[in-house]
Amino acid sequence: xxxxxxxxxxxxxxxxxxxxxxxxxxxxxxxxxxxxxxxxxxxxxxxxxxxxxxxxxxxxxxxxxxxxxxxxxxxxxxxxxxxxxxxxxxxxxxxxxxxxxxxxxxxxxxxxxxxxxxxxxxxxxxxxxxxxxxxxxxxxxxxxxxxxxxxxxxxxxxxxxxxxxxxxxxxxxxxxxxxxxxxxxxxxxxxxxxxxxxxxxxxxxxxxxxxxxxxxxxxxxxxxxxxxxxxxxxxxxxxxxxxxxxxxxxxxxxxxxxxxxxxxxxxxxxxxxxxxxxxxxxxxxxxxxxxxxxxxxxxxxxxxxxxxxxxxxxxxxxxxxxxxxxxxxxxxxxxxxxxxxxxxxxxxxxxxxxxxxxxxxxxxxxxxxxxxxxxxxxxxxxxxxxxxxxxxxxxxxxxxxxxxxxxxxxxxxx
Numbered sequence: 260x261x262x263x264x265x266x267x268x269x270x271x272x273x274x275x276x277x278x279x280x281x282x283x284x285x286x287x288x289x290x291x292x293x294x295x296x297x298x299x300x301x302x303x304x305x306x307x308x309x310x311x312x313x314x315x316x317x318x319x320x321x322x323x324x325x326x327x328x329x330x331x332x333x334x335x336x337x338x339x340x341x342x343x344x345x346x347x348x349x350x351x352x353x354x355x356x357x358x359x360x361x362x363x364x365x366x367x368x369x370x371x372x373x374x375x376x377x378x379x380x381x382x383x384x385x386x387x388x389x390x391x392x393x394x395x396x397x398x399x400x401x402x403x404x405x406x407x408x409x410x411x412x413x414x415x416x417x418x419x420x421x422x423x424x425x426x427x428x429x430x431x432x433x434x435x436x437x438x439x440x441x442x443x444x445x446x447x448x449x450x451x452x453x454x455x456x457x458x459x460x461x462x463x464x465x466x467x468x469x470x471x472x473x474x475x476x477x478x479x480x481x482x483x484x485x486x487x488x489x490x491x492x493x494x495x496x497x498x499x500x501x502x503x504x505x506x507x508x509x510x511x512x513x514x515x516x517x518x519x520x521x522x523x524x525x526x527x528x529x530x531x532x533x534x535x536x537x538x539x540x541x542x543x544x545x546x547x548x549x550x551x552x553x554x555x556x557x558x559x560x561x562x563x564x565x566x567x568x569x570x571x572x573x574x575x576x577x578x579x580x581x582x583x584x585x586x587x588x589x590x591x592x593x594x595x596x597x598x599x600x601x602x603x604x605x606x607x608x609x610x611x612x613x614x615x616x617x618x619x620x621x622x623x624x625x626x627x628x629x630x631x632x633x634x635x636x637x638x639x640x641x642x643x644x645x646x647x648x649x650x651x652x653x654x655x656x657x658x659x660x661x662x663x664x665x666x667x668x669x670x671x672x673x
Contacts, residue, residue: 260275260276260278260347260362260363261273261274261275261362261363262274262275262276262347262360262361262362262363263290263360263361263363264295264358264360265358265359265360265361265369266291266294266357266358266542267357267369267373267542267543268368268369268370269291269294270290270291271289271290271291271294271295271358272286272288272289272290272291272295272309273286273287273288273290273363274286274287274314274360275287276346276347276360278344278347279344280341280343280344281318281319281322281341281342281343281344281345281346281347282315282318282319282343283311283314283315283318285311286309286311286314289309292307292309293545294545295309295314296314296317296358296483297479297483297484297486297487298313298317298483298484298485298486298487299313299314299317299486301313313486317483318346318351319343320407321346321351321353321405321407322342322343322345322346322404322405323342323345323387323403323404323405323406323407324342324407324408324409325341325342326409327342327387327408327409327410327411328409328410328411328426328428329387329388329389329411330342330387332389333386333387333389336386336391336394337383337386337397345383345399345404345405346404346405347360348399348400348404349399349400349401349402349404349405350367350372351405352372352373352374352402352405353374353402353405354374354375354402354414354421354423354470354472355405355472355477355478356472356477356478356479356542357369357373357474357477357542359372359373372400373474374401374402374414374421375421375473375474376474378416379400379401379402379414379416380397380398380399380400380401381401381415382397382398382399382401383397383398383399383401383403383404383413384401384403384413384414384415385413387403387411387412387413388411388413388426388460389411390460390461401414402414402421406423407534408425410425410426410427410428410434410557411425411426412424412425412426414470417467420469420470421469421470422467422468422469422470423467423468423470424458424460424465424466424467425438425465425466425557426463426464426465427463427464427557427562427620428562428563430563430620431562431563431620431621431625432463432464432617432620432621433557433560433562433563433612433620433621434466434557434558434562435455435457435464435465435466435557436457436464436466436611436612436614436617436621437526437556437557437558437559437560437562438455438466438468438555438556438557439455439456439457439466439611440526440560440607440608440611440612441455441522441526441528441553441556441559442454442455443604443607443608443611444522444525444526444601444604444633445518445522445553447600447601447604448518448521448522448596448597448598448600448601449600450518450521450522450553451515451518451550451552451553452522452552452553452554453468453469453471453552453553453554454468454469455467455468456468457611457614457615459615459616462616462619464616464617464620466557468554471551471552471554472539474542475541475542475543476539476540476541476542476548477539477540477542478537478538478539478551479537479538479539479540480533480534480535480536480537481500481533481534481536481537481538481578482532482533482534482537483537484500484503484504484507484537484538485499485500485503485533487503487507488503495579496578496579497516497579497589500516500579501513501516504538507538507547508547509538509547509549509550510549511549511550512549512550513591514591514592514595515549515550516550516589517590517591517592517593517595518553518596519531519536519553520579520586520587520589520590521587521590521593521596521640522553522556523556523559523576523583523586524583524586524587524636524640525601525633525636525637525640526556526559526560526633527559527560527561527572527574527583527632527633527636528556528558528559528576529558529559529574529575529576529577530558530559530577531556531576531577531578532577532578533578535554535555536550536551536553536554536578537550537551538550538551539551560629560633561574561629561632566624566625566628566629569628569629569632570628570632587643593640593643593644594644596640596644598637598640598641598644599641601637604630604633604634604637605630605631605633605634606630608626608629608630608633609623609626609627609629609630612625612626612629612630613626
């Protein structure tokens with residue numbers, strides 16, 4: 260079927276999509292090149308062209324991953340074969356950006372269809388969470404069709420706010436609590452972040468956060484930013500990302516990455532990949548606003564490790580290095596963080612982990628070990644900050660080049 264790729268009310272390109280599998284089969288006419296998704300224009304023989312494979316990659320990434328918890332049952336309930344079929348059923352609309360597809364010669368407008376200003380159906384969210392009572396006549400107009408990540412999640416309008424609800428994984432269902440703990444740590448340190456709280460649904464904890472993207476702004480992932488140009492020979496992933504951001508005119512990007520690296524060390528985050536941090540830009544003017552607030556920190560705090568192993572666990576690291584100790588060396592100014600503001604955070608951590616019905620998943624011993632382990636990390640950073648005089652260690656970053664980590668993490672969305 261023929262569509263027009265739209266950016267709000269701007270017609271960007273004429274395309275054809277195979278609705279049965281959610282694949283763009285043709286890009287016939289580019290109308291506004293500057294409004295194309297980031298990273299889909301490539302140079303060929305000194306001429307810029309739209310790379311259909313890259314555009315398809317962007318488009319398919321809007322769909323729910325096949326690894327989503329419970330997705331097979333959800334697709335069976337909806338009578339679908341794969342998640343790509345859901346994309347055109349909601350015009351590809353998302354609550355992360357302002358792209359959508361309009362059927363060719365349709366009179367639809369952004370004002371009529373967007374989910375920032377208009378209500379949307381709860382049907383898909385109910386199915387994804389396994390709470391639907393319907394067996395047919397589903398309303399597919401929902402941003403849940405374009406939500407990424409492996410954990411169960413849904414969008415819900417709560418008190419007029421667009422909120423994302425996200426579950427945890429077996430055995431401890433800890434990720435929702437981790438989001439709240441990470442929020443508390445960043446709040447104390449004065450780090451820009453998305454705030455989370457906990458709600459319970461049928462004895463299952465969910466983290467809840469308000470959408471930080473608005474009808475005037477949009478999130479562009481770090482992965483997309485890295486597609487703007489190839490990595491130079493003297494760049495690793497860190498310098499590649501930082502340099503592109505500076506070329507775009509983004510201010511204070513090093514400071515923002517410093518805050519992210521420090522936070523991820525404190526909470527032992529294992530999953531800060533290139534698709535859960537990035538930049539905000541103005542959707543109308545295409546001007547870059549700056550780094551997005553830190554969000555999606557649930558896969559942290561030894562969430563899937565038995566408590567007896569937590570003190571000895573070798574925590575994996577992303578996105579720039581494979582260990583947190585290496586990644587900390589990229590921090591340009593550790594002294595700007597007042598770690599004394601985290602005094603007493605252990606009590607707050609145990610209180611959060613043992614709140615309400617959480618004792619069904621997390622016991623007192625586990626909560627105390629996690630709190631003590633965070634305290635140990637805080638003490639380590641305080642000690643480092645006492646004699647921390649380095650700026651960015653370029654000799655370290657330039658001489659420690661690795662393979663393209665962005666590609667390695669491309670399919671790891673959470």
